[in-house]
Amino acid sequence: MAKKLISPVYVVSDNIDTDQIIPAQYLTLVPTIPDEYEKLGSYAMAGLPNDLYPHDFIKPGTMKTEYKIVIAGKNFGCGSSREHAPIALGAAGVDVIVAESYARIFFRNSVATGELYPYEAQERLIDTVKIGDIATIDFDGDTIEINGQTHQLKPMGDVRPVIEAGGLFNYARKAGMISKR
Amino acid sequence: MTLTEKILARASGRSQVAAGDNVWVNADILLTHDVCGPGSIGVFKREFGQDAKVWDPNKIVIIPDHYIFTADRLSNRNVDVLREFAKEQELPYFYDVIDDPNGHWTFNVARGQVGRQHGSRYQGVCHAALPQRGHARPGEVLFGTDSHTCMAGAFGEFATGIGNTDAGFILGTGKLLLKVPETMRFYLEAELPKGVMAKDVILHVIGDIGFDGATYRAMQWEGPGASALDIDDRMTIANMAIEAGGKNGIFPADEKTFAYVNERVRENGTKSSYEPVELDTDQRFVFDRVYDLSKLEPTVAMHPNPGNRALAKALEHVRLDRAYIGSCTGGKTSDFVAFAEVVRGKRVQIETYGVPATSEVVQELKQFRLGNSPVWDVLVDAGVMMTENASCAACLGGPQDTFGRLNAPLTCISATNRNFPGRMGSKESKVYLASPYTVAASALTGRVTDPREFLS
Ligand code: SF4
Numbered sequence A: 001m002a003k004k005l006i007s008p009v010y011v012v013s014d015n016i017d018t019d020q021i022i023p024a025q026y027l028t029l030v031p032t033i034p035d036e037y038e039k040l041g042s043y044a045m046a047g048l049p050n051d052l053y054p055h056d057f058i059k060p061g062t063m064k065t066e067y068k069i070v071i072a073g074k075n076f077g078c079g080s081s082r083e084h085a086p087i088a089l090g091a092a093g094v095d096v097i098v099a100e101s102y103a104r105i106f107f108r109n110s111v112a113t114g115e116l117y118p119y120e121a122q123e124r125l126i127d128t129v130k131i132g133d134i135a136t137i138d139f140d141g142d143t144i145e146i147n148g149q150t151h152q153l154k155p156m157g158d159v160r161p162v163i164e165a166g167g168l169f170n171y172a173r174k175a176g177m178i179s180k181r
Numbered sequence B: 001m002t003l004t005e006k007i008l009a010r011a012s013g014r015s016q017v018a019a020g021d022n023v024w025v026n027a028d029i030l031l032t033h034d035v036c037g038p039g040s041i042g043v044f045k046r047e048f049g050q051d052a053k054v055w056d057p058n059k060i061v062i063i064p065d066h067y068i069f070t071a072d073r074l075s076n077r078n079v080d081v082l083r084e085f086a087k088e089q090e091l092p093y094f095y096d097v098i099d100d101p102n103g104h105w106t107f108n109v110a111r112g113q114v115g116r117q118h119g120s121r122y123q124g125v126c127h128a129a130l131p132q133r134g135h136a137r138p139g140e141v142l143f144g145t146d147s148h149t150c151m152a153g154a155f156g157e158f159a160t161g162i163g164n165t166d167a168g169f170i171l172g173t174g175k176l177l178l179k180v181p182e183t184m185r186f187y188l189e190a191e192l193p194k195g196v197m198a199k200d201v202i203l204h205v206i207g208d209i210g211f212d213g214a215t216y217r218a219m220q221w222e223g224p225g226a227s228a229l230d231i232d233d234r235m236t237i238a239n240m241a242i243e244a245g246g247k248n249g250i251f252p253a254d255e256k257t258f259a260y261v262n263e264r265v266r267e268n269g270t271k272s273s274y275e276p277v278e279l280d281t282d283q284r285f286v287f288d289r290v291y292d293l294s295k296l297e298p299t300v301a302m303h304p305n306p307g308n309r310a311l312a313k314a315l316e317h318v319r320l321d322r323a324y325i326g327s328c329t330g331g332k333t334s335d336f337v338a339f340a341e342v343v344r345g346k347r348v349q350i351e352t353y354g355v356p357a358t359s360e361v362v363q364e365l366k367q368f369r370l371g372n373s374p375v376w377d378v379l380v381d382a383g384v385m386m387t388e389n390a391s392c393a394a395c396l397g398g399p400q401d402t403f404g405r406l407n408a409p410l411t412c413i414s415a416t417n418r419n420f421p422g423r424m425g426s427k428e429s430k431v432y433l434a435s436p437y438t439v440a441a442s443a444l445t446g447r448v449t450d451p452r453e454f455l456s
Helices: A034-042 A084-092 A104-113 A157-165 A168-174 B003-011 B037-048 B073-089 B126-132 B147-155 B164-173 B198-209 B224-228 B231-244 B255-268 B333-343 B359-367 B375-381 B436-445
Strands: A004-011 A069-072 A096-099 A117-121 A134-138 A143-146 A149-154 B022-026 B029-032 B060-062 B141-144 B158-161 B175-179 B183-189 B218-222 B248-250 B287-292 B299-301 B309-311 B322-326 B351-355 B411-414 B430-433
Touching: A034 A084, A069 A134, A084 A104, A104 A117, A104 A157, A104 A168, A104 B164, A157 A168, A168 B164, B003 B022, B003 B141, B003 B158, B003 B183, B003 B218, B003 B248, B029 B126, B029 B164, B037 B073, B037 B164, B060 B073, B126 B141, B126 B147, B126 B231, B126 B255, B126 B359, B141 B147, B141 B164, B147 B158, B147 B231, B147 B248, B147 B255, B158 B248, B164 B175, B183 B198, B183 B224, B198 B231, B198 B287, B198 B299, B198 B309, B218 B231, B231 B248, B231 B255, B231 B333, B322 B333, B322 B436, B333 B359, B333 B375, B333 B436, B359 B375, B411 B436
Parallel strands: A004 A069, A069 A096, A096 A117, B029 B060, B029 B141, B141 B158, B183 B218, B183 B287, B218 B248, B322 B351, B322 B411, B411 B430
Antiparallel strands: A004 A134, A117 A149, A134 A143, A143 A149, B022 B175, B299 B309, B299 B430
């Protein structure tokens, strides 16, 4: 992974639950089947109410998002345990979430799948940032720079090597916890 | 140590653990269903190989329940994937929709949603079926690919929801790396007054601590009020630990627990030995609060989240289009009996759907009587659309043709556990969560209604 990521951001509010990230009717798609993985991605964030989020996360007629960074408020990913949620975001092309806090299972699933970097912000970015602003994530310094301001992010600690390895299995293999294939 | 710490210490082969420790925990049971099972199996095969064998066939429980009674092709296929895997791995505890182990499941649209369309082994909602079929035991560790796996905490076990990747790992190894959660204690005094149910307790508490108020934590329920609750009520409460962000919810096991568990393991021939954990005197809590159950009133969680609390009596201006009773938390026999007490001899004023959690609930509702009639008939006579096909149904929306799904921007009062935007279908709909009593009273008036006026 590059040490820096530059991308326009998508911005969502507090308490974005997994039904909004990937609505239940798409859970029939099985993420380990490549075609269905791609399809899941194309429905990422499809559950956001249109009146609150008139701006498309994924442009109609395309499968991927232009926003590799999502800025969120508190309790991102609350609700169900569906791993489809971080997978849909990852499959849509998102690399990093920067939220004030996460629901436990979403955070864990992001790490286990290695699909996303779930960074925690130390301030409430969603009040000052808008959709389309360009941000730079510096993975070495654990910062996000946006609109000329640099904000420190909480280092991910223990879980970072798991994501960098590409998820739980690759990590467990590297660490010798399960046998190599 | 707290109950959760004691169980995790034992399951990780240590004498002592503390909140914050990362430990490898041995699983007693892995539960999965049709939505996350195929993906978990996919991860297992990708990582351990196409011919790999699961760590222990007797510890895997597969209960299809989510998208069953739908013409959706992928949904039906997913049940077939589970059957194929159960056959290949010789899993004894696969509760198939159909009886033919070589068949394919297809829902028959012409026969409709209401009449029974499943075989003899089919159960319905996994969290309700798991204990009924003798797979919940005090002191054990249960992992499930569903956030409401925490419901089995009602039986004094550690039970938590996980994702497909973690489940794939467990399928191969039987273990998982976990962080020991801090424990919050909810000490319940006194008993519930008439008209107030277990659902009101948990909605009240989530409103109190916020719906991320228990994130990463264990919610431990204790006290005379907790002992007075029966098993169904404890399940309702433990079920919604995740609605406060909790890792697990747990009740100490007592005589009621042992009676239930012993009967179920005997009936089903499942493993009968277990080792409960007892309450220590030196427990350390990160939060400790006393709740007087006798002071609670019928409570509602308003759109758009389960922590958005109000009293039912304060919402009588809210007009409703639909009422719904069902799900793991609200579709048990006792929930339907409570509902029937309120609507007996009356007519619902809005569309009202009833989906029993399990096939056993269907049977019981047809057997048990309220006055001279079976509970089932009381409900149907009152205008409730009941289905014999136990499942998750509209609790989580699902495919368009799902029974009871909110296919338009409707306002619904529901005995389920989640009301995030779009949870029950249309993302412009609004859902109010409430107890079966409150949902029933509201169905009779077409407005959110305090049920106490209907219960003399
Ligand atoms: S009934 Fe609802 S909450 Fe329970 S397992 Fe099914 S979808 Fe989840």
